[in-house]
Amino acid sequence: MSWEKYGSPYxxxxxxxxxxxxxxxxxxxxxxxxRMCWCGDPNCSVGLEGAAPGGGSSMxxxxxxxxxxxxxxxxxxxxxxxxxxxPGASAYTETxxxxxxxxxxxxxxxxxxLSKAPQQTxxxxxxxxxxxxxxxxxxxxxxxxxxxxxxxxxxMPKGALLSGPPGCGKTMFARAAASEMERLYGxxxxxxxxxxxxxxxxxxxxxxxxxxxxxxxxxxxxxxxxHPLLVFMDEAEVLLPDRTGRVRRVAPWEExxxxxxxxxxxxxxxxxAFVLLATNRPEVIDQAVLRDGRCDxxxxxxxxxxxxxxxxxxxxxxxxxxxDDGIAQLVFAAVETLSDPHKIIAEAHxxxxxxxxxxxxxLGHKHFLLEHIVSGAMAAxxxxxxxxxxxxxxxxxxxxxxxTVADVVAAVNDLFExxxxxxxxxxxxxxxxxxxxxxxxxxxxxxxx
Numbered sequence: 176m177s178w179e180k181y182g183s184p185y186x187x188x189x190x191x192x193x194x195x196x197x198x199x200x201x202x203x204x205x206x207x208x209x210r211m212c213w214c215g216d217p218n219c220s221v222g223l224e225g226a227a228p229g230g231g232s233s234m235x236x237x238x239x240x241x242x243x244x245x246x247x248x249x250x251x252x253x254x255x256x257x258x259x260x261x262p263g264a265s266a267y268t269e270t271x272x273x274x275x276x277x278x279x280x281x282x283x284x285x286x287x288x289l290s291k292a293p294q295q296t297x298x299x300x301x302x303x304x305x306x307x308x309x310x311x312x313x314x315x316x317x318x319x320x321x322x323x324x325x326x327x328x329x330x331m332p333k334g335a336l337l338s339g340p341p342g343c344g345k346t347m348f349a350r351a352a353a354s355e356m357e358r359l360y361g362x363x364x365x366x367x368x369x370x371x372x373x374x375x376x377x378x379x380x381x382x383x384x385x386x387x388x389x390x391x392x393x394x395x396x397x398x399x400x401x402h403p404l405l406v407f408m409d410e411a412e413v414l415l416p417d418r419t420g421r422v423r424r425v426a427p428w429e430e431x432x433x434x435x436x437x438x439x440x441x442x443x444x445x446x447x448a449f450v451l452l453a454t455n456r457p458e459v460i461d462q463a464v465l466r467d468g469r470c471d472x473x474x475x476x477x478x479x480x481x482x483x484x485x486x487x488x489x490x491x492x493x494x495x496x497x498x499d500d501g502i503a504q505l506v507f508a509a510v511e512t513l514s515d516p517h518k519i520i521a522e523a524h525x526x527x528x529x530x531x532x533x534x535x536x537x538l539g540h541k542h543f544l545l546e547h548i549v550s551g552a553m554a555a556x557x558x559x560x561x562x563x564x565x566x567x568x569x570x571x572x573x574x575x576x577x578x579t580v581a582d583v584v585a586a587v588n589d590l591f592e593x594x595x596x597x598x599x600x601x602x603x604x605x606x607x608x609x610x611x612x613x614x615x616x617x618x619x620x621x622x623x624x
Contacts, residue, residue: 302483334450339476342552366405371413390439393448498577560586
């Protein structure tokens with residue numbers, strides 16, 4: 176009962192009991208009165224407890240006079256003006272102390288994925304003019320042609336897909352894009368560079384948390400830096416597999432990570448990122464990721480032409496000790512050996528079946544050659560391989576004579592032997608499409624004649 180818990184000092188049985196608390200309303204009223212400032216605001220930051228005018232003698236030492244209060248308020252206004260503080264100002268107003276705490280916390284969560292923009296330009300990319308033009312439109316146009324973008328009601332795309340054979344420069348495209356963003360927006364630009372396998376975790380829900388952390392930082396980055404964050408994801412098919420089951424059976428946690436990525440990239444809130452996906456197998460990526468509105472640009476990075484290979488070789492021979500043959504002869508020898516029609520990896524035939532006459536007709540015959548699998552990375556490796564041959568030769572005499580044509584030819588022959596037994600499914604699919612196109616063209620020409 177209440178009288179068993181509470182008591183009165185006049186009660187002989189009071190010992191060990193508590194005095195009944197006063198009503199909350201009265202207690203709060205006295206508390207607010209005790210800290211009332213002269214200005215009348217109970218929450219005033221400059222007031223002192225018991226500072227109301229006319230207080231008792233015990234509080235007279237804490238009383239703030241009207242003149243003193245006016246002086247303190249003028250000093251507060253002066254400090255606010257000098258520091259640029261405005262009540263209700265954005266949390267992203269840059270101060271002398273640096274970025275806001277929310278930006279720093281979001282950055283710490285993804286710091287291991289961050290890279291500084293490299294010193295590389297779109298001009299460093301050799302060939303692939305069509306693909307390069309598309310990436311320029313995606314990144315440069317919203318800034319360089321801002322008035323036109325606004326006139327047509329256009330916005331910077333949320334993402335783009337880079338697809339193509341291995342070794343053809345998809346990563347170089349991404350580095351050039353990051354460097355271009357630094358030139359466009361000024362200052363030091365960071366970008367996130369990851370592979371799909373890096374984000375995956377064996378723990379349930381952790382992959383989704385990593386995806387959310389990346390886009391959380393992207394939103395903070397854009398709010399603070401005033402421009403999108405470039406997020407480059409290599410091997411995108413690992414993290415974003417097709418959920419329909421037409422390619423392979425997808426695990427439940429993989430469906431969850433795809434759904435999380437979609438929600439963050441194109442959800443209720445702006446992503447703050449420009450997502451650049453790279454893959455060798457675009458057909459196995461979930462189609463919801465690649466739809467317009469998410470990846471507006473589907474950029475195909477093709478194999479270099481022989482003209483582009485010549486430029487790549489010349490650049491990579493630069494700085495290498497050259498023998499008596501000269502760099503022009505070395506480049507010529509490399510191009511001719513790479514395009515040698517006798518370096519056959521496989522033979523292909525297009526066969527037609529005449530059902531009525533029960534005849535099989537050879538519609539076309541073509542060799543699958545070394546030149547059909549040459550990539551920019553393969554061409555760039557030739558000078559280094561030739562150096563190893565020159566070193567092996569010169570270490571006997573101890574005299575460096577430089578790289579010769581024989582060294583270059585030997586280097587290309589090694590490439591051919593190494594690649595003969597490898598699976599070149601991507602290049603072979605391209606080769607088959609080219610062969611069938613030639614067969615159709617020839618058949619149409621025969622039917623017209």
